[in-house]
Amino acid sequence: MTAPFSAPSLPEMLVPDEQACRATLERLQAQSEPRVVVVGNPNTGKTTLINAVAGTNLKVGNWSGVTVEKREAQMSVAGRKVHLLDLPGAYSLSPHTPEELVTRTALLDESPDVILNVLDAGNLERNLYLTLQLLDFEIPVAVTLNLVDEAQEKGLNVDAAALSRALGVPVRETVASRQQGTQTLLETSLQQATLGVRVRYPRLIEDAVGDLVGRMKALPTLPSHAHRYLALALLEGDPSVRGRLSATGHTALIDAADAHLAVLEAQGTDALIEIAEARYARAGDLARLSVPQAEARRTLTDRLDGLALHPLLGIPLFLGLVLLVFRLTFSVASPFVDLIGGPLQDTVSGWASALLAWFPLGRDLVVGAIIPGVGTVLSFLPTLLVLYLAMSFLEDSGYMARAAFLMDRTMRTLGLDGRAFIPLILGFGCNVPAVSATRTLEHRSDRIVVSMILPFMSCSARLPVYVIFAAALFPKAGSWVVWGMYVLGMAVAFTFAYFLRRTSYPAEGGGVLLELPPYRFPAWKVLWKHAWRRTASFAKRARTTVLATVAVVWLLMALPAVTGQKFATVPPQDSIFGKVSQAMSPIFAPLGFGDWRAAGALVPGFIAKEVVVGTLGQIYLGEQAATPAPLGLVAGVQQAVSATWEAVKTSLGAVPTVLALPHLGTDTATDQKSPLARALAGAFTPASGLSYLVFVLLYTPCIVTVGAIAQEHGRKVAWVTVAYQLSIAWVTAFLVYRLALGLGL
Amino acid sequence: MDDLALDSLKPGEGGYILSLDRTHPLRRRLLELGFVRGARVSIVRRAPMGDPVELRINGTDLALRASDLGGIWVRL
Numbered sequence: 093m094t095a096p097f098s099a100p101s102l103p104e105m106l107v108p109d110e111q112a113c114r115a116t117l118e119r120l121q122a123q124s125e126p127r128v129v130v131v132g133n134p135n136t137g138k139t140t141l142i143n144a145v146a147g148t149n150l151k152v153g154n155w156s157g158v159t160v161e162k163r164e165a166q167m168s169v170a171g172r173k174v175h176l177l178d179l180p181g182a183y184s185l186s187p188h189t190p191e192e193l194v195t196r197t198a199l200l201d202e203s204p205d206v207i208l209n210v211l212d213a214g215n216l217e218r219n220l221y222l223t224l225q226l227l228d229f230e231i232p233v234a235v236t237l238n239l240v241d242e243a244q245e246k247g248l249n250v251d252a253a254a255l256s257r258a259l260g261v262p263v264r265e266t267v268a269s270r271q272q273g274t275q276t277l278l279e280t281s282l283q284q285a286t287l288g289v290r291v292r293y294p295r296l297i298e299d300a301v302g303d304l305v306g307r308m309k310a311l312p313t314l315p316s317h318a319h320r321y322l323a324l325a326l327l328e329g330d331p332s333v334r335g336r337l338s339a340t341g342h343t344a345l346i347d348a349a350d351a352h353l354a355v356l357e358a359q360g361t362d363a364l365i366e367i368a369e370a371r372y373a374r375a376g377d378l379a380r381l382s383v384p385q386a387e388a389r390r391t392l393t394d395r396l397d398g399l400a401l402h403p404l405l406g407i408p409l410f411l412g413l414v415l416l417v418f419r420l421t422f423s424v425a426s427p428f429v430d431l432i433g434g435p436l437q438d439t440v441s442g443w444a445s446a447l448l449a450w451f452p453l454g455r456d457l458v459v460g461a462i463i464p465g466v467g468t469v470l471s472f473l474p475t476l477l478v479l480y481l482a483m484s485f486l487e488d489s490g491y492m493a494r495a496a497f498l499m500d501r502t503m504r505t506l507g508l509d510g511r512a513f514i515p516l517i518l519g520f521g522c523n524v525p526a527v528s529a530t531r532t533l534e535h536r537s538d539r540i541v542v543s544m545i546l547p548f549m550s551c552s553a554r555l556p557v558y559v560i561f562a563a564a565l566f567p568k569a570g571s572w573v574v575w576g577m578y579v580l581g582m583a584v585a586f587t588f589a590y591f592l593r594r595t596s597y598p599a600e601g602g603g604v605l606l607e608l609p610p611y612r613f614p615a616w617k618v619l620w621k622h623a624w625r626r627t628a629s630f631a632k633r634a635r636t637t638v639l640a641t642v643a644v645v646w647l648l649m650a651l652p653a654v655t656g657q658k659f660a661t662v663p664p665q666d667s668i669f670g671k672v673s674q675a676m677s678p679i680f681a682p683l684g685f686g687d688w689r690a691a692g693a694l695v696p697g698f699i700a701k702e703v704v705v706g707t708l709g710q711i712y713l714g715e716q717a718a719t720p721a722p723l724g725l726v727a728g729v730q731q732a733v734s735a736t737w738e739a740v741k742t743s744l745g746a747v748p749t750v751l752a753l754p755h756l757g758t759d760t761a762t763d764q765k766s767p768l769a770r771a772l773a774g775a776f777t778p779a780s781g782l783s784y785l786v787f788v789l790l791y792t793p794c795i796v797t798v799g800a801i802a803q804e805h806g807r808k809v810a811w812v813t814v815a816y817q818l819s820i821a822w823v824t825a826f827l828v829y830r831l832a833l834g835l836g837l
Numbered sequence: 838m839d840d841l842a843l844d845s846l847k848p849g850e851g852g853y854i855l856s857l858d859r860t861h862p863l864r865r866r867l868l869e870l871g872f873v874r875g876a877r878v879s880i881v882r883r884a885p886m887g888d889p890v891e892l893r894i895n896g897t898d899l900a901l902r903a904s905d906l907g908g909i910w911v912r913l
């Protein structure tokens with residue numbers, strides 16, 4: 093198909109200077125520890141490829157200063173120690189997102205020895221745009237055509253040899269998901285990578301580039317491997333390159349570029365358009381050359397999208413899927429949560445009691461604080477793992493982009509776009525990863541608004557509080573109360589977003605663009621690694637804070653504030669903790685829970701919401717729960733094994749039931765109430781219990797979330813969030829309490 | 838030979854890119870994604886509430902809001 097008018101003429105090619113080429117290659121061969129960076133468009137299967145190439149050597153961390161994931165590996169290849177660094181997916185080197193900025197900055201500053209460029213074989217033209225930009229660096233390039241199998245299904249047979257001849261760099265074929273071609277990829281890339289054939293831009297532009305490159309040669313502070321790239325970026329008016337150069341004192345270069353642009357403009361040349369057109373003309377030419385006969389086939393993606401994006405079924409299907417994910421999370425994970433928090437913890441406590449029987453104070457600390465603290469963190473992991481698995485599946489399969497497409501119209505009423513829905517959904521699992529997920533949003537104000545409303549999304553740590561109160565106070569309508577909390581959280585979040593948009597953070601202009609990548613069945617190994625790593629990093633971050641909180645609360649409860657009481661045997665109301673809570677409790681009296689015990693349990697919740705229930709237990713049940721019977725080794729093992737087996741059975745048995753409709757209102761039988769639920773039923777009225785739940789839902793996010801917000805957007809935003817949420821929580825709880833009283837609860 | 842803005846096309850229709858308005862908020866990104874003169878673009882579908890709109894260009898599916906289709910000019 094050709095356009096019915098004159099398309100841009102084919103640009104000529106620019107063969108790299110032979111001397112420069114030889115010098116670069118010699119440098120690469122002499123390098124004892126070469127650095128290889130992996131660059132490619134999003135959705136090219138790059139993460140799977142890196143996993144296949146690096147295997148167990150892969151280390152995942154963060155880029156400093158931003159929460160963009162950094163994957164790197166050190167491995168021995170043909171006797172050399174090779175540093176492999178995966179750069180975040182980018183459509184081009186003119187950054188529009190923090191991830192693309194990381195990629196561009198790394199290419200400028202990390203002085204890579206080889207660029208390994210990953211292409212989607214089924215989408216050559218667009219992927220080659222980035223390749224052509226990469227070839228403008230003085231860095232050897234090797235190309236790998238990934239997803240070859242998928243391209244063949246679409247009827248595209250790419251001729252790698254022809255592409256390699258035309259680009260002047262090695263081109264290999266891989267199917268990373270099946271580890272085809274990945275074994276020797278690194279070795280051959282290191283051997284064969286070279287400077288490729290460049291696009292020759294229209295003469296006026298090449299003249300300007302030549303002049304700018306000449307000026308740069310006199311400036312030793314500029315990375316010498318990037319002169320041509322920087323010159324082109326200046327002419328394209330790339331704001332981030334301009335910002336970077338002016339910040340490093342190179343305003344003379346910017347002035348020179350502006351002078352060139354003025355001349356080009358006067359001659360009717362728009363450099364941005366001419367450069368893009370020249371690259372696409374070349375990319376299209378290369379694509380036609382390497383894919384001789386392309387026939388369009390109706391793909392699986394087309395058929396699935398017919399359903400997933402259906403005008404009537406699309407949104408119900410999406411909401412059903414979200415519900416399914418959460419039901420799956422709760423029913424599959426909760427037997428293990430109960431197992432860790434119940435029988436396993438009892439077993440370990442029993443052993444500790446037996447071992448430390450000679451040292452009562454130590455026993456009390458271990459059994460009363462350390463084991464419950466560790467247990468709290470551990471009991472959180474099954475939920476997170478299942479949730480992260482489900483979320484990674486939806487993300488990696490390509491469905492999340494469809495969710496953004498479906499929800500865009502709705503989110504627009506809040507001045508946000510559809511992509512903002514994804515961190516909000518993640519927030520139901522855990523606010524912490526959700527805050528990091530905001531980085532995929534383009535505008536800073538969007539990222540801040542979403543991060544600030546995120547904590548209103550009821551994370552799974554808050555669920556145990558709802559469940560125990562629902563069981564205690566609303567035996568007939570427990571599920572409705574729990575659902576109500578989720579809905580109220582969303583309502584408050586959306587109202588708050590609307591308010592923020594009209595005050596501090598108005599929407600930045602600039603359109604919305606989403607890519608809808610082809611559906612792919614995610615590789616289980618990658619999914620598992622993803623989910624496991626996210627879960628482990630949560631455990632790592634939460635471990636210290638939660639353990640410390642539980643220990644401090646235990647200590648404050650053990651220290652008497654009244655003379656005549658002894659350490660560790662003091663009744664809760666006479667401890668320091670009790671006295672502080674009593675001083676604080678009048679603040680909560682208008683909300684219906686001015687009782688010091690209720691108010692006191694909120695304090696540790698600042699640090700981690702999952703300890704609220706634990707602290708309620710400590711306060712309301714006191715010693716009763718803290719001294720389990722000593723347990724022998726054999727009896728303990730028997731108890732643990734049989735409990736684990738029961739949990740596995742319950743969990744597997746729950747899988748088929750997730751598809752059944754939820755039974756609301758019949759799930760909490762009164763006679764099965766736990767001791768804590770019975771204690772709470774005596775201490776709260778339905779109205780004050782509801783108000784307490786609303787407060788727990790809305791008050792200050794846990795310290796880990798606050799930390800994530802501070803890391804992402806600065807301390808000021810984090811503190812403003814904390815202050816706002818405390819006030820909103822108080823006001824909303826007050827209103828709910830009054831309303832509930834008015835309704836006669 | 839009709840020159841049209843992309844927002845006047847219906848699902849299933851397509852055209853060849855003529856130009857992008859200089860003031861288009863996504864101009865730079867669209868150029869990088871292949872919205873250059875002569876490229877073939879077609880409308881795949883509209884989202885359930887009519888907006889955004891799914892486009893196909895260079896074998897890639899992209900979604901843009903209807904309001905951002907206005908500054909993209911095509912010839913059928």
